[in-house]
Amino acid sequence: MSAKVITITREFGSGGRTIGRKVAEALGYSFYDWNLVDKIATETGFAKEFIEENGEEQGRFSAVFTSSSFGFNLNEQLFEAQSRVVLNLAEQGNCVIVGRCADYLLRNDPNTMSCFIYANHDARKNRVINEYGETDVPIEKRLKDKDKRRKAHYEYFTSRKWGKSFYYDLCIDTGRIPIDTAVDVIVEAAKNYTPGLRNTDGD
């Protein structure tokens, strides 16, 4: 029995996206990552730039993140809309979904295997520079900023603590376990997956 859907929640620079892509290739599954932005834009009408800025992280201008005086909140509307897109994709099965709080959205689906990928600061700094290059902003600040915004977004929309193992079937530290080993490990686990209840100890 295999996991029908694999979700990858990850720290910035941990290699989670690359792992997700390679796992999808190995299993012959569809892979949803940045391409989700186009899909969400088409299906919801939100501008791509707005989704990129707010779909996975707390917006840079925190006022956007709080309820507006008009009685609605664009970020919450975006979350609702992209959640529907994620749930529809999961319904079709045989896919790997990176980010978008998919672990939380699919927490009660016995056929979804959820993974959390993280690594120490130095490993992540090196990977970010190698993968995305240097910018005017020092790498230390980029990492800190991304970590803070991603965590805030996740905790705001899920009411869960970032990085609690109990929410996941598999958590892997890529600072010590190489990316390709992480891929092998996830593929092996997915192939032997037993649909079952989620651990609720962390809730």
Next chain:
Amino acid sequence: MSAKVITITREFGSGGRTIGRKVAEALGYSFYDWNLVDKIATETGFAKEFIEENGEEQGRFSAVFTSSSFGFNLNEQLFEAQSRVVLNLAEQGNCVIVGRCADYLLRNDPNTMSCFIYANHDARKNRVINEYGETDVPIEKRLKDKDKRRKAHYEYFTSRKWGKSFYYDLCIDTGRIPIDTAVDVIVEAAKNYTPGLRNTDGD
């Protein structure tokens, strides 16, 4: 490059002990679990019963757990003593150590791979009954009591949160990933282990 030491921290009934034994067999490593109690008793002079009751869990009589009016605390002395035993074993390398806060004690050792094993309540209840049998105490109460005491012991001596993924290289939910797959996954990760810094995001 392989991990020289593998620590297994686990929820009661998750199969962590069995996994540790099988991983040790697969790698040809020494295995330290209950046999540690004898070793600690011999090397420290503490009674076996006292170590069994307090070496991994908060004692049933919580007064024992607080500082005594004599200015010393037996539980803390036991923790110190068993920590020395664990660190000595780790120094020799090529071993799997279950429990005893070994993940915490070896947190700065780049050659130690730390694993956390957990599972949902139902899976653990079934495993406890199959492995240890029924007792007069209802299984639900046994599980709750053990979870509470183990967590309290861990958090008291490590000042860490129980179950935070960042402390571990690998976290596995055996409610969904079968025991034998968990063994394969740990062995694969251990064989490809890259000594490196621990993730400190959780500290």
